[in-house]
Amino acid sequence: MSEEIFVRVEDNKILVKTPYDKLFVKKIKKIFTDSERSYDEDRKLWIINYTQENYELAQKLVQEHFFNTEEKLVIFRCTGVSPKVNGIPLVEYARDSDWRRRAWNFDVITYVRMGSHGTRRHPQFHGLVLAKILMNERTEIKGEADYKVYPYTKSLHMTAVELIEKAESLDDYEKIVEKLDRMVQKLEGFGVEVAKEAVMVKGFLVISTLPSRALLDRAFPKIYKDTRIGSEVIQIVRGYFYNKLGVLSKKFYNHILQKHGVWAGFGYIIPAHRVYQFIRDIEELREEYVKFERELREFIEEGKIPEDKLEKIESGRINIDPEYLDLVREYLREHGVEEIEVPNIAERVKIRLIPFSVDLRFVEEYLEERTIKSVQKELEIVKQEMFENLRQDLEEKLNSIYERLKNYEKKKMTKNVMRKLKEDIDYVIRTAEDLEINIGRVEALKKVAETLEFAESDRVATPEAEGRLKALLGEISSSKS
DNA sequence: TGGGTGGAAGCACTTAGGCG
DNA sequence: CGCCTAAGTGCTTCCACCCA
Numbered sequence A: 001m002s003e004e005i006f007v008r009v010e011d012n013k014i015l016v017k018t019p020y021d022k023l024f025v026k027k028i029k030k031i032f033t034d035s036e037r038s039y040d041e042d043r044k045l046w047i048i049n050y051t052q053e054n055y056e057l058a059q060k061l062v063q064e065h066f067f068n069t070e071e072k073l074v075i076f077r078c079t080g081v082s083p084k085v086n087g088i089p090l091v092e093y094a095r096d097s098d099w100r101r102r103a104w105n106f107d108v109i110t111y112v113r114m115g116s117h118g119t120r121r122h123p124q125f126h127g128l129v130l131a132k133i134l135m136n137e138r139t140e141i142k143g144e145a146d147y148k149v150y151p152y153t154k155s156l157h158m159t160a161v162e163l164i165e166k167a168e169s170l171d172d173y174e175k176i177v178e179k180l181d182r183m184v185q186k187l188e189g190f191g192v193e194v195a196k197e198a199v200m201v202k203g204f205l206v207i208s209t210l211p212s213r214a215l216l217d218r219a220f221p222k223i224y225k226d227t228r229i230g231s232e233v234i235q236i237v238r239g240y241f242y243n244k245l246g247v248l249s250k251k252f253y254n255h256i257l258q259k260h261g262v263w264a265g266f267g268y269i270i271p272a273h274r275v276y277q278f279i280r281d282i283e284e285l286r287e288e289y290v291k292f293e294r295e296l297r298e299f300i301e302e303g304k305i306p307e308d309k310l311e312k313i314e315s316g317r318i319n320i321d322p323e324y325l326d327l328v329r330e331y332l333r334e335h336g337v338e339e340i341e342v343p344n345i346a347e348r349v350k351i352r353l354i355p356f357s358v359d360l361r362f363v364e365e366y367l368e369e370r371t372i373k374s375v376q377k378e379l380e381i382v383k384q385e386m387f388e389n390l391r392q393d394l395e396e397k398l399n400s401i402y403e404r405l406k407n408y409e410k411k412k413m414t415k416n417v418m419r420k421l422k423e424d425i426d427y428v429i430r431t432a433e434d435l436e437i438n439i440g441r442v443e444a445l446k447k448v449a450e451t452l453e454f455a456e457s458d459r460v461a462t463p464e465a466e467g468r469l470k471a472l473l474g475e476i477s478s479s480k481s
Numbered sequence B: 001t002g003g004g005t006g007g008a009a010g011c012a013c014t015t016a017g018g019c020g
Numbered sequence C: 001c002g003c004c005t006a007a008g009t010g011c012t013t014c015c016a017c018c019c020a
Helices: A022-031 A052-066 A154-166 A172-190 A240-260 A272-302 A307-314 A322-334 A360-366 A369-409 A415-434 A442-457 A463-478
Strands: A006-010 A013-017 A037-040 A045-049 A070-080 A091-093 A098-100 A106-113 A125-135 A145-151 A202-209 A217-224 A227-235 A268-270 A350-357
Touching: A006 A052, A013 A052, A022 A052, A045 A052, A070 A154, A070 A172, A091 A106, A091 A125, A098 A106, A106 A154, A125 A145, A125 A154, A125 A172, A145 A172, A154 A172, A154 A369, A202 A272, A227 A322, A240 A272, A268 A272, A272 A322, A272 A350, A272 A415, A369 A415, A369 A442, A415 A442
Parallel strands: none
Antiparallel strands: A006 A013, A013 A045, A037 A045, A070 A125, A070 A145, A091 A098, A106 A125, A202 A268, A202 A350, A217 A227
16 A cells, blocks of 8 residues: 655755545646646656745645554445545446456455446446455545445455355345444454454364255155246155264264364364374264165166165164155156166265465465565465464364363273373373464373373372372463453 | 154355346 | 356254164
8 A cells, every 4th residue: 555655856946746636636636737747658657837825835734645544444334336445436337347446545455245236338336345444534525425434454355255264135234334333342442452363273174065955855746736836855865874974974064074183164174193183083083984875876777785784674673664765666667767876975085185374475476576474465365364263163172171070070081082182182281282372281281191191090089199289270260361 | 862754944155048 | 257146055053862
């Protein structure tokens, strides 16, 4: 947002150089007559006949227009046209396309376009626009828009972006503004915005898709009085074979991922020290999928029921129903489907680890000078969101450890549970280290782990160890946020 | 507590036809 | 041409309940 600005005298001429600003040009044209001024296309500056009065006037004009500005966060609700700041539209738009504009005094952070785009001849812009604007009392905002001005802070910026991205209609503007208002009140109470430290997260991002139960569904058009009134969905198999896919994916999402990974807001990150165990669990899961597919294929094609399931079927623990399959076969035949195709299951299990780190060196190496700043800004936002999510996730894991430690105090803990607890403590500590995230209580937790070790080696918790543990528990709970 | 049962909502993504 | 919409497919994430 910074460009050259000056008013100076050379060769008995006043030279006025400013960034382009439509409103400013209008003002200059109004104040100085055509014969008094000219525009130097090469040097991109205004040349005005020198008089002391003109000089003072020009200086005052530039001063008022370009200085004493403050950074503001402004949110707009647009109905029909894009808002303009000093005569320059924030968003340019045609019916079929739109793009943000930049100027010396604003940066469009994000926008969403909603509803009618108008026609090619008369395009319209309905939507929400969020911009960072350098404002002073002369700044002119026009356009058919409600807008609200906030002081610019990182946290407001982030919240606003998030809310706008979630917005579904223009009416959400009210809710967003309410939320931002509440935040501003809080910030004002604080007086200072708390700066979060920069984070460097190093780990592996998990990219996954798993086969879902929908693969075992078939949909047919549902007709009533010659009108299609929807679809009916039938399950090719039911019971065990149908549910097992859900059970397996649940295992991945709710157990394996939670056990090894940390939620970063947009995906799970596996810290380096957990990759080995994570992959081991994944291999096991893949095996289960392979076995499942084999059994499913045998069941559908040959009617074979897996032997290790017989007992469970007998006792009513699981449900495998060949009669149902026959029924489905008959139904499918009525709909012209002769053969039931068994979908590929195991090959749809896609779990990938992508090396992941947020590294600004990359930005500097690959981007042009003028884009670096804005990318850095975006990255900063991502980093902070990610940091906040990772921290929260680790906090939650910590809280659960704390709850379990309380049981230890009550001596209700078996050795197995204790080993698990120690592992979990170790996990949180090492993960925090790997991801370079500082969370409170880690130091105290390290000591707890040592104490547990000490107690375990003695088989029975010694009174001494217990005393230390109690003190440490106190320390942890008092520093709980 | 973990696996199984049965269901459902919500999301991303794709495809095809309509539209100006 | 590129957006819009409806419809369809597949994946993710819930939930309530049941049983050993």
